[in-house]
Amino acid sequence: MLKIENLTANVGDKQILKGISLSVNPGEVHAIMGPNGSGKSTLAQVIAGHPGYEVTGGTVTYEGQDLLDMDAEVRAQQGIFLAFQYPVEIPGVSNAYFLRAAYNEIRKARGEEEVDPMEFLDVMTERLKIVEMGDDMLQRSVNFGFSGGEKKRNEIFQMAVLEPKLAILDETDSGLDIDALRIVAEGVNKLKRPDRSTIVVTHYQRLLNYIVPDFVHVLAQGRIVRSGGKDLALELEERGYDWLLETAGASA
């Protein structure tokens, strides 16, 4: 589904990603862990097409196509979804309007009919249950005045409505209490399908108790320094990141 090869990326003159290679197959859950500043959020945003990063080398292939050649909106229309670490507030645009616009853009790209507001209301009402939110949020402005937990749940709600093929959760767990974490994780699990893949970017192992990964990759200083199964996450929880950083430092 997604094949990243030797990807390098900069912010300004600073190189953040220094040669990332990663393959994600349909149905798989990959966790990307690492200390602050390791480049894990950058990787998530580069896949989604954030204009603030400059890709300087390597390739990213998504369903056989050159992902780096697509605008961010085209990536979304092709089934890529990024749950933001810091969801953006957009006062003046209701969640309902925003989501319907997104939903219809994605349907149009697939050559499907647009849905009318009433039809779409049914879709939204059903998906709200997944994140245990009331329908009053539909008329509120996008993320505006939302608590941290509400913002993260709104990300998962959007994901539930838009049904991406590849979902990337960028530190969706950070700042959540255990109840909110459980709701978010269960939401993600309910949306799992054999043809959908998930990349979970996280600093903590905690989330992975709920969203069980097939693979765990440790990112440090812009490189993947270790990959393994779900047990690697437990080991990291036990030992921290330092032992891997030393290894990375020694090999650099």
Add this chain to the structure above:
Amino acid sequence: MTAHSNYRELFEVAAASSAAKDFLPKLKIAAIEQFEAVGFPTTRDEDWHFTSVSPIAERTFRPARPAATSLTSDDIARFTYGQDDWHLLVFVNGRYEPALSSFAELDVDAQVMTFGEALKEAPELLAERLGTLAPAKQAFTALNTAFMADGVVIRVPKDIELETPIHILYLTDSHATNASQHPRTLVVAERHAKVTLVETFATIGGGTYFTNHVAEVVVGDGARVDHYKVQREGGEAFHVGTTQATQGRDSIYHAFSFAIGAQLSRTNVYSKLLGENAEVRLNGLYALEEAQHADHQTFVEHIAPSCSSREVYKGILDGTSHGVFNGKVFVDPQAQKTDGKQTNHALLIGDGAKVDTKPQLEIFADDVKCTHGATVGRLDQMALFYLKSRGIGGDRARALLTYAFAAEVLELIELEPLKVALEALLFERFIPPETV
């Protein structure tokens, strides 16, 4: 010989054909004399620093000649917000058109008159009020006073609440090319009276013309006036409008200015808070494109204590347009417990667009709360990326954010059908129809 002196000649012609009451010629003569004395403002005048009116001053706009209009109700339908039950007074090229107006019988004791009717039916009201709120000190007000030929006079007696909005539609067509109109509005809402007024300035096929409007609004003790102004003049037009209100104690005056038209426009909205505990809200939204220039000046005079003023103005500037906002607040030494808040925000879309903004607070009382805030910005790149990451790209994303910027101030319109209509007007401008 200066350009503005041509107006004396035009004035003599107009005065000769007028059969008005005594007080009116006196007022007009004083006004043309005042106009001759001050001339058109220049950018050396503090109040006109960012706006050059030389495109107006270099021309001489004769008053539009009354001519029978060929416009029909169908032609004007798109300017009436779909509201058949509102009182509608239509003026074409400055002249009242009864055939186009649909003036429902008032079920209460109030007067809504054209200027001509008021001269016959309520000359004492005109004599008492006209020109007292908006004295002809400023050049454009003087010019309006000298040349005013028609307009609307509204008197709502005490304790009367007019539920149905009154819509005055000033239309200009091709017959008024190179001409001017100087319509005048006088509203007197007596004690505990209530009225909602909408004034729309629009064109059907008009070229270069000049609208110079003055409105005087008396808001009596405990009265409430909601006053909406929609300026959608033609792209070649010039528009200057001054609204001057005075407010009695416990009164509410809400003025909303919506401006998308004219190549050059200046909108003044002034209120004088003369009675305690009065409340004024001056809000506005302007959206400019290409080389349009729009200047808004507000002036709130806190004369009495315990009054509040609230102002929210927003501008959207595309192309090489230029916006100006000057918000003046004066607080008299007597006006303790004044509560004033002013914000104005501009969104620059076009690379060549610019905005000049100047809050001006003069506070002579010590126990007051007065704040102002101004921002000028471009579209939020993170918000744009957020929309794109959900599949909403390019023009659509930009249009949505632009519209969202405007929504906050449109929300302040309490007249629901007007709000919906103005939202649609903005939508039309910012969201290409094929993507809606």
